[in-house]
Amino acid sequence: FARIEAKASRFSTDEKPNSFEEISNYNNFYEFGLDKGDPAQNAGALTVDPWSVEIGGLVERPGSYPLDDILKGVTLEERIYRLRCVEGWSMVVPWIGFELRTLLERAGVQPGARFVAFETLVRPEEMPGVRSRILDWPYREGLRIDEAMHPLTILATGLYGEEMPKQNGAPIRLVVPWKYGFKSIKSIVRISLVEKMPATSWNVQNAREYGFYSNVNPAVDHPRWSQASERRIGSGFFAPRIETQLFNGYGDQVAQLYAGQDLSVDF
Amino acid sequence: MIAQRINGALRPVPTGLVYAAGLLPLGLLVWQAATGGLGVDPVKGIEHRLGELALQFLVGGLVISPLRWWTGINLIRFRRAVGLLAFFYVCLHLAVWLALDLQFRWAEIGADIAKRPYITLGMLAFAAMIPLALTSNNGAIRRMGAAAWTRLHKLTYAVALLGALHFLLLVKAWPLEPILYMAGVVALLSMRLWRTLRRRA
Numbered sequence: 001f002a003r004i005e006a007k008a009s010r011f012s013t014d015e016k017p018n019s020f021e022e023i024s025n026y027n028n029f030y031e032f033g034l035d036k037g038d039p040a041q042n043a044g045a046l047t048v049d050p051w052s053v054e055i056g057g058l059v060e061r062p063g064s065y066p067l068d069d070i071l072k073g074v075t076l077e078e079r080i081y082r083l084r085c086v087e088g089w090s091m092v093v094p095w096i097g098f099e100l101r102t103l104l105e106r107a108g109v110q111p112g113a114r115f116v117a118f119e120t121l122v123r124p125e126e127m128p129g130v131r132s133r134i135l136d137w138p139y140r141e142g143l144r145i146d147e148a149m150h151p152l153t154i155l156a157t158g159l160y161g162e163e164m165p166k167q168n169g170a171p172i173r174l175v176v177p178w179k180y181g182f183k184s185i186k187s188i189v190r191i192s193l194v195e196k197m198p199a200t201s202w203n204v205q206n207a208r209e210y211g212f213y214s215n216v217n218p219a220v221d222h223p224r225w226s227q228a229s230e231r232r233i234g235s236g237f238f239a240p241r242i243e244t245q246l247f248n249g250y251g252d253q254v255a256q257l258y259a260g261q262d263l264s265v266d267f
Numbered sequence: 268m269i270a271q272r273i274n275g276a277l278r279p280v281p282t283g284l285v286y287a288a289g290l291l292p293l294g295l296l297v298w299q300a301a302t303g304g305l306g307v308d309p310v311k312g313i314e315h316r317l318g319e320l321a322l323q324f325l326v327g328g329l330v331i332s333p334l335r336w337w338t339g340i341n342l343i344r345f346r347r348a349v350g351l352l353a354f355f356y357v358c359l360h361l362a363v364w365l366a367l368d369l370q371f372r373w374a375e376i377g378a379d380i381a382k383r384p385y386i387t388l389g390m391l392a393f394a395a396m397i398p399l400a401l402t403s404n405n406g407a408i409r410r411m412g413a414a415a416w417t418r419l420h421k422l423t424y425a426v427a428l429l430g431a432l433h434f435l436l437l438v439k440a441w442p443l444e445p446i447l448y449m450a451g452v453v454a455l456l457s458m459r460l461w462r463t464l465r466r467r468a
Contacts, residue, residue: 026307034442134440
């Protein structure tokens, strides 16, 4: 891996990041299997170069954007963010990336665009997990336009000063730190600006359990898991659970996005 | 006959050996936990493995009767050990959930038991196993009488179903492993039902 230069960011937490080992060996990426060790095990075959992202829908300059080209126009920053999984565990990850909004502005967002839809690569010969119909592939996610334009929302291309490990969503993935981890879609091949709220994979699979917004919220229970507290991965057998914070602790920056919304309805 | 040869070979085997063998997976688990062999999230690893072992012993206990009916291989003598091992692993599974996972946060534990169907079912299965474990000795059979004892121990069927359902409901989406356990339990219980109905006819 080539070392990536990245500027420090005021948005970084000063909490201690998880080790590279932990981050790259424990995650969900169902395209490579259901076990949290499976992505590390099976993602090796993924071809990430060449890579391009198809940007379309309500944009001024639709088209296929090669990754090199995307990276030319941006300043990479290190963003050390908390990551909270809907399953009740959490980590701290030193991502390297750039604000999504810079790419969207480059493509030119038309006034009618109200949501952004994302899709993950589907390549069965390199992704053994997509042969089973666990989810309706491709994996799809979405954000409201104000969420997408928020400075905390980044497209990440690396972590720990190196290129993104394949199992973590190489070569380019979304990171939205105030939402449950599954919103941060990996290995993105398509970004569409759209007028209507797009379908998202987990919501389609089980609408009662996974809402479109999926903001981290200890007061809104997942039907199968309490979201009141979380276990920080890597902190040892007897480390105390952590109280989960509203918006994963990013409320100061993002709470105003949801002013007037009932978060137990728009969960 | 192969079955008779197997039965003959098993006759000198003490049941203590089954208990000892049944504790080997626990030994392995402790060793893995001590040497960092359980990966990035050892608490979840231990919790799931213990639950899985409990389910495996439950299913194992259900195999013993059909095995005798269809093949003549007789493992009835070892069934108590298999059942008590299942209970033992259920207790450890529950203890790890309470102590290491939820860390005695009773408000969350209470809410989980009341609100999450898979935890409610798991607790029901645990509760139903207590009378079974307590009566898994010769004195209890004598006191209760064989008929009443047998009737009580039919509760095992419900426990196995609850256990498999507990696993099936806790996972996201529909992975294969819990479906296989459920299919196994349903198949083993269907064999019993089929045999009972056929005998009545």
